[in-house]
Amino acid sequence: MTVNEALFNYSLRLGDNSLILSHRLSEWTGKAPILEEDLAITNIALDKLGQARFLLQYAAQLEGKGRSEDDLAYKRSEREFYNSLLVEQPNGDFAFTMARQLLNDVFDFFLYEELTKSTNEPLASLAAKSLKEIKYHLRHCSEWIIRLGDGTEESHNRIQNSMNELWAYTGELFEMNEIDSILIKENMVPDLSKLKPKWNNMLCEIFEKATLKKPEEGFMHTGSRKGVHSEYLGFILAEMQYLPRAYPSATW
Amino acid sequence: MEKKNPEDSFQVKIDAEEKIEPKDWMPDEYRRNLIRQISQHAHSEVIGMQPEGNWITRAPSLRAKAVLLAKIQDEGGHGLYLYSACETLGISRDELIEQLHSGKAKYSSIFNYPTLTWADIGAVGWLVDGAAIVNQVSLQRTSYGPYSRAMIRICKEESFHQRQGYEIMANMAKGTLEQKQMAQDALNRWWWPSLMMFGPHDTESAHSAKSMKWKIKRESNDELRQRFIDKTVQQAEVIGLSIPDPDLQWNEQRKHYDFGKINWEEFTNVLNGNGPCNKQRMANHIQAHQNGAWVREAAMAYAEKQKNKKVPA
Numbered sequence: 262m263t264v265n266e267a268l269f270n271y272s273l274r275l276g277d278n279s280l281i282l283s284h285r286l287s288e289w290t291g292k293a294p295i296l297e298e299d300l301a302i303t304n305i306a307l308d309k310l311g312q313a314r315f316l317l318q319y320a321a322q323l324e325g326k327g328r329s330e331d332d333l334a335y336k337r338s339e340r341e342f343y344n345s346l347l348v349e350q351p352n353g354d355f356a357f358t359m360a361r362q363l364l365n366d367v368f369d370f371f372l373y374e375e376l377t378k379s380t381n382e383p384l385a386s387l388a389a390k391s392l393k394e395i396k397y398h399l400r401h402c403s404e405w406i407i408r409l410g411d412g413t414e415e416s417h418n419r420i421q422n423s424m425n426e427l428w429a430y431t432g433e434l435f436e437m438n439e440i441d442s443i444l445i446k447e448n449m450v451p452d453l454s455k456l457k458p459k460w461n462n463m464l465c466e467i468f469e470k471a472t473l474k475k476p477e478e479g480f481m482h483t484g485s486r487k488g489v490h491s492e493y494l495g496f497i498l499a500e501m502q503y504l505p506r507a508y509p510s511a512t513w
Numbered sequence: 514m515e516k517k518n519p520e521d522s523f524q525v526k527i528d529a530e531e532k533i534e535p536k537d538w539m540p541d542e543y544r545r546n547l548i549r550q551i552s553q554h555a556h557s558e559v560i561g562m563q564p565e566g567n568w569i570t571r572a573p574s575l576r577a578k579a580v581l582l583a584k585i586q587d588e589g590g591h592g593l594y595l596y597s598a599c600e601t602l603g604i605s606r607d608e609l610i611e612q613l614h615s616g617k618a619k620y621s622s623i624f625n626y627p628t629l630t631w632a633d634i635g636a637v638g639w640l641v642d643g644a645a646i647v648n649q650v651s652l653q654r655t656s657y658g659p660y661s662r663a664m665i666r667i668c669k670e671e672s673f674h675q676r677q678g679y680e681i682m683a684n685m686a687k688g689t690l691e692q693k694q695m696a697q698d699a700l701n702r703w704w705w706p707s708l709m710m711f712g713p714h715d716t717e718s719a720h721s722a723k724s725m726k727w728k729i730k731r732e733s734n735d736e737l738r739q740r741f742i743d744k745t746v747q748q749a750e751v752i753g754l755s756i757p758d759p760d761l762q763w764n765e766q767r768k769h770y771d772f773g774k775i776n777w778e779e780f781t782n783v784l785n786g787n788g789p790c791n792k793q794r795m796a797n798h799i800q801a802h803q804n805g806a807w808v809r810e811a812a813m814a815y816a817e818k819q820k821n822k823k824v825p826a
Contacts, residue, residue, distance in 0.1 A: 294805025412811025504573035
C-alpha cells in the first residue's frame with residue numbers, strides 16, 4: 262500500500278465516522294427533551310457533517326478517479342464503510358445518545374489534537390478547525406453526563422447502563438492496521454495506543470464528577486477496520502443513499 | 514381637565530406608531546390576542562421542524578443535507594425567540610406547550626400536510642417560507658416591541674430559507690423528466706394550502722378588526738395573499754413550472770393577478786384536525802416531550818444540588 266492509498270483509507274475512516282455520527286444525531290431533530298437541546302444536537306450534527314465533507318472531498322482528491330464527496334457518501338456499500346461500530350449504534354434514549362457521544366468525543370479530542378501536528382497539511386488544518394468544534398461538543402456532552410449521573414436515581418441508572426452497554430465498542434477505537442503503520446512512519450497520524458491512557462484518564466475524571474462507575478473491562482466488539490459492521494449500518498445507508506441510487510442520472 | 518382613561522392613552526400611543534413594551538399598560542384583550550398570535554407563531558416554527566426533519570436523513574447530497582440541517586436549526590431558534598417574546602406577556606413556556614398539547618393553542622395548518630418527495634422540501638422552502646416572509650415582513654411593524662424585534666431578526670434568516678427552497682425546485686425543474694414531474698407535483702400539492710396560510714378572506718376573519726385597530730396586524734389577509742401570489746407567479750415562470758390554477762391571469766386594471774376560488778372547506782377541515790398529518794404531528798410532539806421528562810427532572814435535581822452546595826454550612 263502506498264502512502265497515498267493509506268491516506269485515502271484513513272480519510273475515509275475519519276470521514277465515515279463523522280458522517281454516520283452526524284446521521285444518527287440528525288435523527289434527533291424535533292425529538293430532544295427541550296428545544297435548546299434540539300438546537301445543540303442539530304448543531305453538532307452539522308459540525309460533524311462539515312468534517313465529513315472535508316474528509317470525503319480530500320479522499321476523492323487523493324484517489325484521483327474523478328469521484329466526488331457525494332459519490333463516496335452515496336455510492337459505496339456496507340462493506341466499504343470504515344466508521345466505528347460505536348457511532349452506528351441506534352440513538353436509544355437521551356442517555357444512550359450522550360454516552361455514545363462522550364466516548365466518541367473524548368477519543369476525537371485526543372486524536373484531532375495529535376492530528377494538528379500532522380506533517381500532512383490538509384489533515385493538520387482540518388484538525389485545527391475541527392478541534393474547536395470538538396471541544397465544544399465535548400464540553401456540552403460531558404455537562405449532560407454529569408447532570409444525568411448526579412441528577413435523579415432514574416437518570417443515574419439510565420446513564421450508567423448506557424455507558425456499561427456501550428463500553429464493549431470502545432476497544433475498536435484504538436485498533437490499528439497497515440494504514441496506521443504507514444502513516445505513523447510519515448508522522449502524519451498518531452499512534453492510537455498512546456492516546457488510550459489519556460482517553461482513560463479524562464473519562465475517569467468525568468465519571469467521578471458524574472458519580473458514575475467506570476464500566477468493567479470485558480469483551481470488545483471489532484470489525485469496522487475491515488468494513489465489517491453491525492446490521493444497523495445497512496439501514497442507515499439504505500435511507501441515506503436512496504435518492505441518488507434510485508435516480509442515478511439525476512443531479513440535485 | 515378631564516383625565517384620560519388608560520385605554521384611550523393606549524390607543525393614542527398605537528396611533529402615534531409608538532411600540533408597546535412589556536411593562537406598559539395594555540388592555541387584557543390586547544395581551545390575550547398577542548399571546549394567541551405569538552404562541553401560534555412559535556408553535557408553528559417548532560412543529561414545522563417535523564415535515565422538513567422528515568427528509569434530513571434522505572437528503573440527496575451532502576451539501577443539501579447541510580443546508581437543510583442549518584435551516585431547521587434556524588427554525589428552532591425562531592421558536593425560541595418567539596417563546597421568549599411571548600413570555601414577556603406573563604405566560605411561561607411550560608404553559609404555552611401545555612396549551613399546544615391540549616389543543617387550546619394552534620399552529621399553522623400548513624404543517625399538517627405531508628412532505629412526500631424531496632421536491633416537497635423545495636416547495637416548503639419556496640412557497641411556505643415565501644408566504645411566511647410576506648406575513649413576517651409586514652409584522653416587523655407590529656405594535657408590540659418584543660414581537661416586532663423578533664420579527665426583524667427572523668426576517669433576516671427567512672429570505673435564505675426561501676432561496677434554499679427555490680434552488681431545490683429550480684434544480685429539479687431543469688433536471689431529468691422524473692425530477693421535473695416531482696417538482697410540478699409538489700407545486701400542485703402545496704400551492705393552494707400556501708394561499709390558505711394567510712387565513713380567511715377579510716370579510717370572514719374572526720380576529721382581524723381588533724388586531725388591525727391595535728396594529729398587531731398591519732395589513733389584511735387578502736392584501737398579503739395578493740402580494741404573495743404576484744411575486745410567486747413570476748418565480749414559477751422563470752423555472753418553467755405552472756401554477757395549478759386555470760383562473761390565474763394578470764389583471765391590467767388592478768395591476769395584480771386574479772386567481773381562482775380557494776377551497777375553504779378543506780381549510781376548515783384541516784383546521785379542525787382532519788388534515789393528513791394533524792394527529793401524527795401532535796403525537797410526535799407530545800411523545801418527545803414525555804420522553805424528555807426524566808431528562809428535565811434530572812437537570813432540575815442537579816441544579817438544585819449545586820445550589821445547595823453553594824450555601825455555606
